[in-house]
Amino acid sequence: MDAHKALITNIFNNSTLVEVPFFQRSYVWKEDLWGRLLEDMEFVVKTKKPHFLGSIILKEGRKPRQGENFADCRTIVDGQQRLTTFLIFMKVLCLKLGQTALFDCQFRIMGQMIALRHGRNDIQAFEKVMTLSKAEIIDNPEPASRIIGAFNYFVEHIDESKLDIMTIFVNTQFVRIDLDADEDEQQIFDTINSLGVNLTTSELLKNYFFNRETVGEYERKWADVFEKDDETKVYWDREIETGRIKRAIIDIFFDSYFQLFIQDKQYNISNEDKLMYSRVDRLAQSYQHFINKYCGGNKNIVLDQMKEYAECFRNNLKPNQCGMSIPKEEGIERINVVIFGLKNTTMIPYILYIAKNVQDKNELNKMYGILESYIMRRVVVHASTKSYNNLFTSLILNKVLDSQTLTLRLKGIGDATTYCPDDNEMKIGFETSKLVNLQSKGIIYLLESKIRSDNSSTALLGFNNYSLEHLMPKKWRNNWGACATEDDAKKRDSLLLTLGNLAIIPQALNASIRDAAWNVKKAGKGQNKPGLLLCASGLYTLHDVLQKNDWNEHEIENRAEWLLANAQNIWKI
Template identity: 50%
Template sequence: MDAGKRTINDIFNGNRILEIPFFQRAYVWGEDQWQRLLDDMEAISSLNKPYFLGSLILKQQQKPTGSSVGDVRTVIDGQQRITTLNIFFKVLCMKNRQTHLFDRTFRLNDNNIALLHNRHDLQSFKKVLNLTSLDEIGDGDNILAAYNYFKEFLNPDKLDIQNILGSVLFVGIDLDASEDEQQIFDTINSLGVKLTTAELLKNYFFNRDDLASYSEFWEEVFEKDDKTRDYWDMEITTGRLKRTFIDLFFYSYLQIKIQESTLKVKTDDKIEFSKVETLFDSYKKLIKDYHLDKKTILSEIRKYAKLFYENFDHDIIENELIADFGIERINAIIFGLDTSTLIPYVLFILKNVKDEKEKNKIFEFLECYLMRRMVVHASTKNYNQLFTDRLISNEILSLSQLQDYIAKSSDKVNYLPTDADLKYGFENSYLVNKQSAGILYFIESRIRNRKRHGTQLLGISKYSLEHLMPKKWENHWGRLTNKDARDYRNNIVYTLGNLAIITQSLNASIRDANWKTKKKGKGNKDGLIQYSAGIETLSSYLDLEQWNESEIEKRAKFLYNKAIKMWQVEN
């Protein structure tokens, strides 16, 4: 790696091709950035002081055989800036009638354009840079729009070409062919550099000569139309990270692939390949070290991606959840209850279990397993290993295999809670709000009589969690002189028997009010009755004259009895 200051003439030296990855994202700068650049160039022209335009990362590439150029480099970071500079200088030089100066700076010695653009912008960029006069060229994309902007607003009298060429500086980083650009991205992330794993993989798998393969294995799968692109670009939070669906998919496929027994992937490599932060590097290492064929991998990716697209649905959290066990309810657990670690194993099931009944039985058991563990507040720290490694590597592809594996696991952290555990959980567990609301919602979705209720069950994200006896009960629920009684109440208000899902959060004045007011509301502020229409886990309890510890215990038992019928296990 070589880092330091770079002038425009250092970067465009007449003997170097700068190649933007062919499948890189399109040029996206707009009027705000163009105006800022123009203002800055005018300031540089008058002050003649060094001006840092940002970072530029170039990676050494192999020079084509017989090429007359001395150097070929890929633009890893800086595409937007150097593209804009080319267009800016082209317009300035035409307005000044100094096109020879532009050609001397931004073209190669053989007069070809030095900056070789991506597939999205190649034709428009060539069109602008090959102009001989300030022609009208219409709109159509941001490259043409940038030309039109500078053509209209650039005033050559305020700009000094030589001052700009001498004063504009980049923070340049030159990488050799063996260095890892992803690591560099992470290091300079504070500068706003961010390429997704998918973008890196696209340029790793394909080049300018692979248009047919690109169309077959990538464009048709991930970029077919706006709906497809929007799906894969959807961003969700998983743990501490925000990740797109396409990155989730590539991570999940990799975890499945490395468990193939025929590959004999080393344990140390499996650990390395399980790291989200180095996903791109993991693909390169897997393919290189285990001698995999890229086209075979792409063919597999296409099949898995189709299944992913057809089955994983984040929108389920906005819509009514069906009562039948299956992929819809698994989606609600994954996206509504933050259990994305489940995705690799579910994708593995979708690919390899052909019988729909067997598949849904597996999904039923997974729901039972996960929701029981949620009720008892069991640890989730081993889920990543369980669902990305063990169940896949052991090829657990039937209900009986899954039940046996969980039952016989020597790893107690992955235990399946018994009915007795479940009862204790409903009576005693303190859970985070999302988990409590999720448990109540899943029970509601199974027991709800949809024919009887005119009110449709909403999506899991549409409900708020309410403490029936408020956490601040001392104000309106009577004083307790006995310390044990106070302690018991302070504990039981946080348990599932005292929690309910409603369609809208109560006003603070109603939330902490007495039972009668909390049910009916006061003035223009509605209460529980108005926000619980059709909710069978709550509505019957709103007929009670009192709500106290005894009723909380009874409701916990009611919820437990519903749960053991839903989530049945062989104890």
């Protein structure tokens, strides 16, 4: 990597072609940023002092083909927006000053092709404005092009009497960062992040797999899967919390898909490379390294199955399921709540693996049921999730594709970080575990969906439509009376955070009801401040709670025992 100060004349030098990656995002600057650039240029001319316009990251590009007249090619990693805007600004200014020869000398290669070559989304509009011979507003039909919009803005707003081309050339400065062909542009981009926009794994991969000469293949293998229509784009672009960060679903897919190759024993991947491949912040580079080292450079080994796995992913993995009712039967709908509602995204690679490769639907659903039971038993006992990634990738490595083998694997784990809790540990969990609200809500919701009658007059809502409620409020001292001793008070404080005292309800109670005495909490204070009888009637996990005249430690323990019995019956392995 070489970083240094550069003038615009050092970036465009009559022999270097600067290319926007063919599939990179569109030009997006709007009037506020066009206006800021114009003000900056007027300030430069007025003060005749150097002005910094930001950083430009350029990577060593392709070699010229026969008939192409450039000597060097650089690919833009970061800086497309400001370089594009600057050239449009200079084009209009030179037209207004009658200096088109100066523009062509500086920004065309050998006076011919424009030295900035745009990508798929903007190439026609950019080359159109670069060939214009008059500084006049041109038509910009819908869908409007931001490139043409910028040209028209500068035509309308540039006052050439306030600007001088040579002063701008001499004083407009950039920090130019040049990368070699094998350097990791994603890591460098994210570190500098001068525009505040992440360079996503999918964008890097798209430009690695396809180019200007393989547009037909791109349409079949990529666009038809990830960019087919607005609904498709919304699905793949949606961001999901994975640990401490948010990632687009398309990037989660590529992470999951890559695991299928990493864990395939036929490639005999070294432990050192597996460790490197586990870094999500360098996933695109890992794909390239894997293809070059283990596939002999053959990209089709990855591309040939990508469409089928991507379609399988979208058909099965649905974050929106958390907003919809789920069946009581074992299946992918319930697993979606476990993954996206309870944030167990490390399961996704194995779920994709079995969804694609287990053909027997009954067997597949049985496996989903086993996985739900395993995860929920661990949630109840507040077990760690830190080794889930190793666990689920090991199931892929060992080609676990049937329920019997899956059961033996999960029950046979001796590792304290991934073992399967037994019924006795479940009992302790229901009696003592103090879980975060999301986990408690997940336990009770999934139990509710299982034990409710098929003929219930109350419909089950989606996971996201319920709130968690403490039946005995955390602020019980305000309205529930004092305990006989301080030890009794401590016991009550401890019990009210356990599962026996927790319920899901379809709407949060008003604060004055939430902390009220038991009889008021049940009945509410009129329609505007409903209580549990109105909000929670029909929920099976409340069992006979709403018929209780009193709610106390004894009732909490009884309900925990009742919930435990249901959980042990439902979450079997």
